[in-house]
Amino acid sequence: SQTIHQWPATLVQPVGSPLSLECTVEGTSNPNLYWYRQAAGRGLQLLFYSVGIGQISSEVPQNLSASRPQDRQFILSSKKLLLSDSGFYLCAWARDRDSPLHFGNGTRLTVT
Amino acid sequence: LAKTTQPISMDSYEGQEVNITCSHNNIATNDYITWYQQFPSQGPRFIIQGYKTKVTNEVASLFIPADRKSSTLSLPRVSLSDTAVYYCLVGVNYGGATNKLIFGTGTLLAVQP
Numbered sequence: 572s573q574t575i576h577q578w579p580a581t582l583v584q585p586v587g588s589p590l591s592l593e594c595t596v597e598g599t600s601n602p603n604l605y606w607y608r609q610a611a612g613r614g615l616q617l618l619f620y621s622v623g624i625g626q627i628s629s630e631v632p633q634n635l636s637a638s639r640p641q642d643r644q645f646i647l648s649s650k651k652l653l654l655s656d657s658g659f660y661l662c663a664w665a666r667d668r669d670s671p672l673h674f675g676n677g678t679r680l681t682v683t
Numbered sequence: 684l685a686k687t688t689q690p691i692s693m694d695s696y697e698g699q700e701v702n703i704t705c706s707h708n709n710i711a712t713n714d715y716i717t718w719y720q721q722f723p724s725q726g727p728r729f730i731i732q733g734y735k736t737k738v739t740n741e742v743a744s745l746f747i748p749a750d751r752k753s754s755t756l757s758l759p760r761v762s763l764s765d766t767a768v769y770y771c772l773v774g775v776n777y778g779g780a781t782n783k784l785i786f787g788t789g790t791l792l793a794v795q796p
Binding site: 607609612613614615616659661663669671672673674675676677679 | 715717719724725726727728729732770786787788789
């Protein structure tokens with residue numbers, strides 16, 4: 572069966588510091604991968620998606636970036652965090668564009 | 684862009700059947716309808732997906748009328764553990780003409796004993 576792992580579960584970072592969140596998927600090959608962000612009490616916002624290694628599409632212009640160095644690895648990064656980057660970050664995978672999304676357990680990021 | 688409209692919240696009691704309706708007037712021909720459940724501090728969990736008519740699995744049923752402009756998630760005999768936010772999504776995961784699976788605020792279902 573397929574599993575998705577995200578880490579860390581929680582993170583507190585000062586403004587201006589870098590960020591690196593990692594997500595890996597097991598049990599499938601060539602998955603579509605996604606990064607979502609959920610602000611407190613709000614819906615999920617799609618940040619990035621990837622349909623293959625090195626292929627990244629950005630949905631929201633911001634100071635975040637994503638990379639896919641391996642087939643089942645998706646990384647979310649920032650060079651300098653802003654207070655507005657605080658939120659719940661979720662990684663997800665899907666077989667294709669019509670298939671349901673499967674989410675990880677998320678990373679709670681607090682920028683202070 | 685396609686938009687979904689759901690009630691912000693619903694209340695129910697244990698053992699009752701709960702129906703949550705979602706409106707999606709601008710659904711495109713190729714769009715699927717997918718429902719997710721989210722507990723606090725967890726990622727959303729896939730519940731059910733359909734294209735037309737009725738779909739049933741071990742946890743829920745999804746009713747879609749012929750015009751596909753709405754859909755209803757039916758949860759039989761809810762329990763306290765079904766208290767969660769339920770999201771209705773229409774479209775494809777990316778690159779769609781209508782939307783790119785933007786999750787709205789969903790419906791907060793509160794089940795009372």
